[in-house]
Amino acid sequence: METIENVREFEKTPLYEQFPFTNSYELLMNAAQQFGDGHALEFLLQGLPEEKEQSTTYRELGEQVTRTANLLYSLGINTADSVSIILPVLPQTHFAIWGAQAAGISNPINPMLEAEHMAEIISAANSKVIICLGKSPATDIWEKAIAAAALTDSVTTIIAVNAAGMCDPSATLPEGSTLTLHDFDNAIAAMSAEKLDSGRDFEASEIAAYFHTGGTTGRPKLAQLTHGNMAFVGQLMQVYTAHMEHHTVLCGLPLFHIYGCIIQGIASFAVGYRIFLMTPSGFRSPTAMPNIWKLIDRFKVKQISAVPTVLMALSEIPVGDADISSLTNLNSGAAPLSRPFELSFEERFNVEIGNGYGMTETTSVISRAPIDQPPGSVGMRTPYGGIRIVQLDGATVTKNCEIGDSGAILVKGPQVFAGYKVEADNRNAWVEDGWFNTGDLGYLDENDCLFLSGRAKDLIIRSGHNIDPELIEEPINSHPDVVTSVAIGLPDAYTGELPMAYVVLTQGSSLTEQELIDYAAGLISERAAIPKRIDFLQEMPLTAVGKIFRPALRQKIGEEVVAGLLAGANIAAEISSENEKKRGLVIKVVAHDKSQIEAINDLVKSYIFSTDVS
Structure with a gap:
């Protein structure tokens, strides 16, 4: 489907005739049966060139996901119950995510967050169970997860993933804890791998996952993705890659992130790719990154997805004697990539860099880059969906933009989520008849290719x-x-x-x-x-x-402007800033001489940011 005409022709067949699977579990079980002893996952703990890999076949993947679901079911997890998953990049992370969806609702959480923030997300999801990394000298995930659980009213059970060579399996819960502790690998080993003990019948509309997308202190924003969302993207990948041979994809992205979880998870499993999990830290690994070209050579990696900062880091790592001829495709996203840098990278490493467009709320997919992608474009819409460019007044469309005219990007389709968990977060998110407002600005060309032009709030x-x-x-x-x-x-x-x-x-x-x-x-x-x-x-x-992170830059320049004003008036003070829920950017000034507070207020009163002067 390389042209919009191809997409329209494909759509003439009804959705559920093209894509019969309606949930992530049955799609995974189909992959397990179809690809059997083929390798689904290859994992390196350290990222050394000669390190022994840990392999998981598709059959084993299906079995471990089923066992995980049955463990959670035995612990009381049903279709409406959430399981929070606080793990780095591990094979068990996939078992946990997809097993949690088969039993209830998965809630992947960034393990780098502080305990208090984790607790807010867990409470918002109302999770009963946390699956987290066991106690490890390499990270404080265990300590933060236990502390977060103690701050919630919903969590009753901790399941520790004691990764070999990384964790201390003898660790116990703090004295006086009322939580129940299980070892993940041991607990699922005792479960049946044949079928779901729950006998669950899935509906496409059922919630499969809660993904944290931001929000404010005390009230995280959780996007509700359905089983239908997951299954659609997985089967869509089968169509897009039908002409390609099975190959290896390097995953260095975190699995709590929508792209790492979906595109390098369920969608890659659906087409039988071999996924190379490059250490628990992924692209952040100080050991693996200097060896990345050798690892690409060793595993014959064909495709990498990364953010621009990773591509910049790659450009400074010598290839040496590594044979990277297997690498042909790089997908860049999450931030703009300089066009001159992109062209020089492509020429130097003999690869093609593609730019697509998606977000958590669209199961990571809005548009896909065709083979002949116009420079600067993020591709065309996917089948059974739509992209509209409009002018908005609040949540009301005042004008449909013409070809080439920039406006707000609205999207619709089977990959679009079921809304935010808290109804208040859905205000202004939806525009007339189910169109989701991405918050981005862009325009369409005459071939229906989308170009981004910024974010409305920026x-x-x-x-x-x-x-x-x-x-x-x-x-x-x-x-x-x-x-x-x-x-x-x-x-x-x-x-x-x-x-x-x-x-x-x-x-x-x-x-x-x-x-x-x-x-x-x-x-x-x-x-x-x-x-x-x-x-x-x-x-x-x-x-x-x-x-x-644009807010950090706004804080930086706001503080510098105020510092310049005070220096010009010979006023000494401590300056800091904060992005608050109601007031936005607030510059805080603590005067050394309190008699100068009034003078400081006079200096800053004409600026649009808020100030606290004391």
């Missing part, structure tokens, strides 16, 4: 004039010395905000701020969007899944 507002950050970032990113850039609003007492950018340069570049401003000015079509300031960074602040 707009720079200069004297009431909206400036799309992409107007600034795209020209800056076209400079050969630029790796990536982020445009944000520079707080200004007169206009509210002026455009500025943070930029990461290529190693060894001597490019100056003024040279880059002049370069961008020659390409930016809107004069008001020409940046007034460009600051260079060694690296961008990132979220746990590798996305650029």
Whole structure:
């Protein structure tokens, strides 16, 4: 399906005739039967070139998922019950995620979060059981999971995954704990692998997973993905890869992340790929990353999916004598990738970099890159769904945009989630007749290829004039010395905000701020969007899944602006900032001389950010 005409022809056959499976469990069991003794997973604990791998066949994968589901069922987990999973990248993580969905609802959680944040997510999911890593000197996941469980009212059971060579299986719960503890491997070994003891009949509309997508302190936002969502994406992958031979995919992404879980999980299993799990830390492994080219050679990896920061790291690792000719495809996502960097990477390593588009709420898929992908595009829509570009007033469509005109991106289709768990989070998320508002801006070309142009909430507002950050970032990113850039609003007492950018340069570049401003000015079509300031960074602040964290940059520039004001007035103070739920960015100033508080308030009163002065 390389053209929109192909997609439309495919859609003439009803969905459930094309895709008969309606749930993740039966899709997995079909893969277990079809691919049998073929390897589903290869795992390395350390990431050393000669290290012995731990292999899992498709038959074993099906058995372990079934055993996990039966263990959870024996512990009282039914279809509406949630299981929180706090694990790094391990074979058991897949057993836990898909077994939890077969018994109830899986709730993968970022193991790098603090215990209090974990507890909020667990409570929001109302989980009865936590499956977490056992006690290990390499990480504090065990300690945080136990502490998080103690902060909830719902958790009754801890199941510890005592990964060989990583964990201490003799660890016990803290004295006085009322929780029940099980060893994961031992407990599932005692369960039947033949069939589900529950005798469950699945419905496509049943919730399969709660994925944490953000939210505020005290009330995390959980996206509800259905079994139908999972099964659709898995079977869609079968169609997209029907012309390809079975091959190996390197997974360095965390499995709590939607892409690592779905595209490099259920979708890859559905087509019989061999998935190489590159250590529990994935791309964060300080041992595996220097060896990555040798590991690609050893496992004959054909495909890698990564965020731009990983691609930048790869570009600085010597290939040496490794044979990486098996590697042909790289998928980049989560953040913009500089076009010059992309082209140089492709030429240097003889690979193709594809850019698709998806999010947690769409089971990671909105559009897919065709073979002939227009530069800058994120591909075409998937079958049985739709993409609309509109102008919005709140949750009301005021205009359907013409071809080439940018607007809000709305999506619809069998991959779109069932809504957020808390109804209040669904306000303004849905637009007329079930269209989901992605919060992104973009446009469609004459071939129905989608181009992203920013996020609606990231707009720079200069004297009431909206400036799309992409107007600034795209020209800056076209400079050969630029790796990536982020445009944000520079707080200004007169206009509210002026455009500025943070930029990461290529190693060894001597490019100056003024040279880059002049370069961008020659390409930016809107004069008001020409940046007034460009600051260079060694690296961008990132979220746990590798996305650029814009709020940190807004905090940084807000603090710098206030510091400059105070320095100009010879006022000494401590400055910090916080992104609050109701007020947004708040700059906090603690004056050394309390008699200067009024003067400080006068200095900052004209700025659009909130301030706390004491």
